[in-house]
Amino acid sequence: MKHVIVWGAAGGIGRAVCEELAGDGDTVVAVARDASDLASITRYTVDANLADEASVAQAVLQATAVTEAFDLFVFAAGDITSAKVPEMPLTTWHRILDNNLTAAFLTVQASLPYLAPGAPIVLLGAVHERLRLPGLAAYASAKVALEAFADVLRKETRRRVLVIRPGAVQTPLWKKVPFAMPKQAADAHHVAKQIVGAVAEGRDGVIDL
Template identity: 30%
Template sequence: MELGLQGKKFLITGGSRGIGRAIVLAAAHAGADVITCYVQESEYVESLRRELKETGGHHYVIRADVGEIAQIDSLVETAKEKYGRLDGIVNNAGVISHIPFAELAPTEWSRVIDTNLTATYRVIQQALPLLGEGASVVNIGSRGAAAGIPLRAHYTAAKAAMIGLTRSLAKELGGKGIRVNVVAPGVIETEAFDSMPAERAEGLRATYAQKTALARLGRVDELAAPVLFLLSELSAYVTGETLNVDGGI
């Protein structure tokens, strides 16, 4: 069985690093054309552009902060200009901070909610005219939405709300042949671990190894694979679901 993603057109937000980058590259290697976005210039952005150029296809890496409505609208308009349609959307871009609830300022609450939740609403809404029958939307959630995480009330609230949004849209858009699902990662090892002190990184690996059935952290490619499954026709009868990719945490 093949994914059948050759020539598909995808918009994947937050694709320069971590999970988003893995999804972008996996989709491109599977034959899809991808538009992705980033907030700040960096070597990660430049290296992604190089890798996509070497992969072949029609890919675009665009600066856009999905925490800003106007920039979301511009991003979707670019997708319309470049592709004329979208076969899939992955709402991956997000931000997080660790703040005691008693000290959580309204501005920080809004920043996290806007980037993690409001952006998802706006991307999907503005892209609706580009989505036809068979299109798939995958929202990247968090296993923490169900578990709850201290110091992340704003983040877990946004990710929990994403599940409700997803289930409602699955029912509202299902008659048009559009599917909407959530992929909820557990602890995935990204390049963020490389920037930590070695002792802290090893401590986190050891802690989560004890908490998961598979006794290890996840890899970004292990998160990208289920996302591609949900973007493909192999999952044509799957919608409104939350797929936990967490190693059995």
């Protein structure tokens, strides 16, 4: 049995990852802005704003009441909006980068002292080459930067750092953009199984699903 911390656990993929791991018998600490809906999956839920340093620090303290060493770290948080550069408010730019990139930095930084030796880090990325579309400058930029962050983190910590890049997935994020969900969009639970499988297989680096 592993101890796992999942940040951004209330989203479509984050929730599915929690369900997959809990179903395997792992102890899951699920962290989200509102984690109340996750009580049916795990008894260990924590509310936190992942883009706020003090909130993340408090969440880690609560999580370490469950275990002092996590065997797996998963960052599945994310946010998206459609706003073209000429009209985009600075607050929108900051919100998208904060929720997709700064939140990854803060949660990784705060969790590192409590990761077991060899515990892998999983970051939810995106196939950003396909996302360089009008209205998605902030989101695409955040996902490109996330991969650079992961590359440096891997060198600094000498840990496996997986950047999972799923294609279109059936999640609520699609409601925030003016694009139709592709008919071939994957089920979040199928993606979660692939993520857990990639970790079990010892994979590392960027992984396109």
